[in-house]
Amino acid sequence: MGYEGTADFVLMMERWFNIVTCKITYPNASMDDERITWLREFFAKILAWKRDSERRKEPKRMMATPTMEGLIFTSNNMIGLWDRLLKEMPRIALGTFTQxxxxxxxxxxxxxxxxxxxxxxxxxxxxxxxxxxxxxxxxxxxxxxxxx
Incomplete structure (x- = not known):
C-alpha cells in the first residue's frame, strides 16, 4: 500500500505550515527551539529531494518547481529571520510576518x-x-x- 509516503508528506507539510505561521500564544524564544531544529532538517531534506530529482532528471518525482523553490526560500529565510530577530527580541511569533x-x-x-x-x-x-x-x-x- 503506497499511502504511507503521501501521509508522511501531508503531515510534514502541516508541521512546516504550523511552524512558519506560529502564533503569539506559542512564540519562539531560542535558536535551540525544536521547531527551528525541525525546520533545518526539513530544509536539508527538501533541498536534497530537489537535487536528487534534478540529478536523476525525474521532474515527476518533484513537486511543482515554484512550490519547491518557495519552500526552500521560505524555510531558509525563516531560519535566518529567527536568528537575527532573537538577537534583538526576547520572543518571536512568525505568524505576524505573513503577507x-x-x-x-x-x-x-x-x-x-x-x-x-x-x-x-x-x-x-x-x-x-x-x-x-x-x-x-x-x-x-x-x-x-x-x-x-
Missing amino acids: DVLEAFFGNLRQLGRRCQNPDVSQVAYNIHHMTQRRALKRSAEAIINNK
Missing part, C-alpha cells in the same frame, strides 16, 4: 478602485485616505458603543 495583512490591504484597494485596472497615484492616494477614514470611523463607533 495576509498586505494581501488584505491591497485587496481592499483593488475593491475601492472598482473596474480601474491601472489607477494613477492620485486615485491610489484617495483610496488609501478613504480606507483610513473608514477605519477611524469604525474605531470611533466601537468606542462609543463600548462606553455605553
Whole structure:
C-alpha cells in the first residue's frame, strides 16, 4: 500500500505550515527551539529531494518547481529571520510576518478602485485616505458603543 509516503508528506507539510505561521500564544524564544531544529532538517531534506530529482532528471518525482523553490526560500529565510530577530527580541511569533495583512490591504484597494485596472497615484492616494477614514470611523463607533 503506497499511502504511507503521501501521509508522511501531508503531515510534514502541516508541521512546516504550523511552524512558519506560529502564533503569539506559542512564540519562539531560542535558536535551540525544536521547531527551528525541525525546520533545518526539513530544509536539508527538501533541498536534497530537489537535487536528487534534478540529478536523476525525474521532474515527476518533484513537486511543482515554484512550490519547491518557495519552500526552500521560505524555510531558509525563516531560519535566518529567527536568528537575527532573537538577537534583538526576547520572543518571536512568525505568524505576524505573513503577507495576509498586505494581501488584505491591497485587496481592499483593488475593491475601492472598482473596474480601474491601472489607477494613477492620485486615485491610489484617495483610496488609501478613504480606507483610513473608514477605519477611524469604525474605531470611533466601537468606542462609543463600548462606553455605553
